[in-house]
Amino acid sequence: MKVAVIGAGISGLVAARDLVSSGHEALVIEKSRGLGGRMAARRAEDMVLDHGLPVLEVPSGGLLADLVRDLAPNGVVRLDGDAVAWPAGMTVLPKAMVAGVDVLLGTRVAALREGGQGIEIAQDQGNTIGVVDAVIITAPAPQAVELLATLPGAPARADALRAVGYDPAVMVLAGLSIDEPGWFSARPDSGPIAYVINETVKGRAPTGGVIPVVIRLRPDDSARLFDATDDTVLGEVLPALTEVMGHSTPVAWTQVKRWRYATTRGRLDQDRMNPAGARVIIAGDAVAAGPSVEDVARTGQWAARRLHSG
Numbered sequence: 001m002k003v004a005v006i007g008a009g010i011s012g013l014v015a016a017r018d019l020v021s022s023g024h025e026a027l028v029i030e031k032s033r034g035l036g037g038r039m040a041a042r043r044a045e046d047m048v049l050d051h052g053l054p055v056l057e058v059p060s061g062g063l064l065a066d067l068v069r070d071l072a073p074n075g076v077v078r079l080d081g082d083a084v085a086w087p088a089g090m091t092v093l094p095k096a097m098v099a100g101v102d103v104l105l106g107t108r109v110a111a112l113r114e115g116g117q118g119i120e121i122a123q124d125q126g127n128t129i130g131v132v133d134a135v136i137i138t139a140p141a142p143q144a145v146e147l148l149a150t151l152p153g154a155p156a157r158a159d160a161l162r163a164v165g166y167d168p169a170v171m172v173l174a175g176l177s178i179d180e181p182g183w184f185s186a187r188p189d190s191g192p193i194a195y196v197i198n199e200t201v202k203g204r205a206p207t208g209g210v211i212p213v214v215i216r217l218r219p220d221d222s223a224r225l226f227d228a229t230d231d232t233v234l235g236e237v238l239p240a241l242t243e244v245m246g247h248s249t250p251v252a253w254t255q256v257k258r259w260r261y262a263t264t265r266g267r268l269d270q271d272r273m274n275p276a277g278a279r280v281i282i283a284g285d286a287v288a289a290g291p292s293v294e295d296v297a298r299t300g301q302w303a304a305r306r307l308h309s310g
């Protein structure tokens with residue numbers, strides 16, 4: 001069976017690996033240029049910062065624990081009980097997961113067309129990427145809805161998915177010139193900052209006395225500031241950071257990053273969303289059994305197994 005997996009986040013990559021290991025063909029199609037989706041890392045001033053999912057919880061005995069154990073190149077990811085240290089950034093895991101899997105990056109799927117030969121996958125300009133036997137969609141619900149809406153037989157599923165809302169996240173990445181390498185991470189009770197994470201806790205060394213931190217704004221503040229300029233965002237966040245830290249801190253550099261769909265506010269039952277015999281399967285956080293990344297990863301495994309078990 002030939003399957004297109006839309007999205008190279010954790011659920012899509014788990015699905016693709018499962019299909020390939022059971023002898024099927026899987027092509028992962030990802031609109032951005034990188035792997036990992038919301039498990040995201042970026043380089044700033046010689047430092048690596050996780051600007052999406054901040055910390056990966058790896059429950060012992062679970063699917064993620066197996067993955068980390070199997071894939072982690074020596075020393076790049078360390079598993080200590082349930083905690084993972086990522087000296088080279090969160091995308092190490094997705095990068096290791098694509099070994100043996102075909103991936104098309106920088107390609108947005110715009111439409112799905114079901115025909116006699118199978119399901120045709122169309123790109124933005126209308127070009128056909130290929131015809132496959134089945135599709136697994138792992139995009140966040142609002143983007144999955146757009147794709148389902150192009151399939152004549154799926155309006156009820158598109159309507160159900162429309163009900164899944166997401167909180168946006170405005171993130172500020174900053175290099176702080178502070179003299180306290182062991183400085184904590186914080187979750188303040190009030191103000192626009194939801195959390196500040198000192199990335200050196202993940203096994204990353206400060207560079208030139210500068211400590212990389214990732215700051216997430218609360219959902220309401222993220223929604224309010226989503227379309228504001230970076231200067232406006234920083235004008236609110238840097239004074240709030242001073243308050244959180246209890247003193248002002250020289251800021252060596254900053255970057256602002258926005259996620260329109262960061263975390264779900266609700267979830268649907270994956271089994272009910274994917275009736276038996278469906279050739280377009282929904283996976284990803286909108287249909288996870290719970291809020292953890294382990295739950296999200298399992299939706300990819302479920303989707304692959306639903307397809308290859310017939």
Ligand SMILES: Cc1cc2nc3c(=O)[nH]c(=O)nc-3n(C[C@H](O)[C@H](O)[C@H](O)COP(=O)(O)OP(=O)(O)OC[C@H]3O[C@@H](n4cnc5c(N)ncnc54)[C@H](O)[C@@H]3O)c2cc1C
Pocket residue numbers: 006007008009010011012029030031032036037038039051052053054055107108109110138139140143147169171216259261262263283284285286291292293296
């Ligand atoms: C800032 C932030 C903080 C978070 N904090 C937590 C937390 O504390 N705990 C927690 O459990 N979770 C958290 N999450 C959520 C967690 O990261 C996600 O649930 C998980 O990574 C989702 O994985 P996924 O594979 O379902 O989707 P994604 O990682 O979103 O992957 C889907 C992929 O599909 C691609 N795509 C979409 N549409 C198309 C298209 N038409 N064509 C091709 N590709 C397409 C997207 O580019 C994306 O790469 C956080 C997320 C963010 C952004």
